[in-house]
Amino acid sequence: MRPSDILLGLLLLSPYLFTVYYILSKFTQIDYFTMFSFISLVTLVLSRYSSAILLSLMLVPSLICFGLFVMGIPYPLIGLAAGYIMSFPLYIILGAFHEKKIENIIISYLLSLTLNISILYASGQTTSLTSPDIIINLMVRIPRTIVGGGQLYIPPLVNDVFTILTATSGIALLFIVIRRQEPEFPRSSRELLPLILSAIIILLIAVISRVWMYSYIVIASSMLLLLICVSAILKIVT
């Protein structure tokens, strides 16, 4: 794998990784079951669905937790479920990464983005978090707010960081998709022109619709330029 591919992969996953970091940072005490199930699901997809991983890291712990649930100890099963929910957007995007059809990658990305933002909303409803809170917020409070026409809340700083990371992730997605068709992309600066142009148009839309604060537009533009520069440097180096 080329360094540029690793960089693009990290940029693509950055909003998801940020969401996970944000949720875990809000946990008052570490929930090992949540951690374990999160790692097991990500490991499963990274190991290309190895049956050994499936059996040892997923089926056996799930059966044990279910057994404990039946015996009247529900928290391990809830922790496990919360971990799976947290890792699900990552699972989708990693699973779609090896898809040959680019339209499938794009729809998977958009779907995982929706799930990711739902999880972020679920974590933003309370000051501190536990595993049951994630599930209750996601299953009950958010649907109720959407149906009731209420406003979902994310802390402003978190929102801005997440937005910027999503913007860079979107650009990385298109880089990856284009490179899937054209491994030598970009061969010249002219090939980047449509991408840069659309990024600028989107920024203008963002300005007009006031979805971003002006200071963050500068940051976002810098990120875009940084990305292009890094890509160009990697191209020259490799």
Add this chain to the structure above:
Amino acid sequence: MKLTQRAARTYQYSAIFFAIVSLMLFNHPTIFLAPVFIILTLTLYIVKGVQKLKKLNEESFEVSMSIKPNILSINDKSRVRIHLESKLNDRLKIEVHAPLSEGLRIDSGETSWIGRLDRRDSIVFEFTVKVEKAGLLRVGPLQIVAKDDLELVCREIDSRISGIMYSFEEPVRARGIVASQVPVGFNYPGYILHPFIGVHEEYRESIQSDSLSLRSIDWRRTARTEGEEVYIKEYSRRRASDLIFGFGTGLDLDIPSFGNVLNWITQISISHALHYLREGSRVWILNYNNGKPVFIQLKLSYGELVSGKDSIPSGGILIYLSRLLDREELNFLEKYFENTRFKFNLLLIDLSDVVSRIVEEKIINHECERLRNVASKIQGSVEIVKLRDFSISLKRSLASK
């Protein structure tokens, strides 16, 4: 020029996502802007791709196709080789597809090639087809689809390149290119090397007319057989000429023991043409299809039929086979060939001998009367031919000078 399935799907998915999620569920800017960004970028790359493909035309590629062998019988296999060369300075993603006509089945390889064609580069791909039907079969015309680098937009380029092959019902021996000496054995009168002829026309004529000159006998060769067979110094002559086989109206029908009459007649006609014509001869097939004539040119080269350029000959022999059901048919022919130097030979096909058991006598009589009336109105060489005698009449037409 049109969008590829990939681009269309990406548009659909992004638009549906935008409509459902962005507008109905969440009003977060990322959810709103992400599909817009994807759609916008896609559109800009499509515009770029359109600019690239706009300059493509038929002359951007040089295409050739060879089929070997292309005279064969049912269940035989033939190898098709397609060569495509780019004359462009850009590199493109290309899809080449060779459609097979009914009666041809792919045996090995693939009829399509998908890949990248660098500038001034060429590709060759081969496949084998199996023949399942007798008659004139076609590979092509080739379909070339050029795509941009991201495969978002594509353009179909018309290619007239196609390959012709001809298959017989029964296996036949390969036809020699050079005319060979004709053995005339009294024990097997009229037998010659070529399987289509059976009783050789020239031999038969010579026997009937008793004009066999002593000087034409190959005495040396005859002596080697101790008088059991007599060899004459005749050659099975083949003519190098331009020939049009016209297939008119009223033949495309099925008759027991003959099958489709048009197919049967086509098969017989081409079989005989292959024997009688010399190397370099050109054969056109004129299909009068509801007043819209379709020409296919075939050229006899190294014992094979090759598809020639779409041109109409200025002279030669026109053997037109029809029942003349369309009143405008003759007018069309006269108009079409008025400025050409063609020897016109019309064979009016009479099906009465083969349909007598299944059609009432009154109808048969009416048909015979109609054919006679039509024939009487035509100035020039016209002959009413019963289907069972068609083969002999055709030989006569081909051999006549």
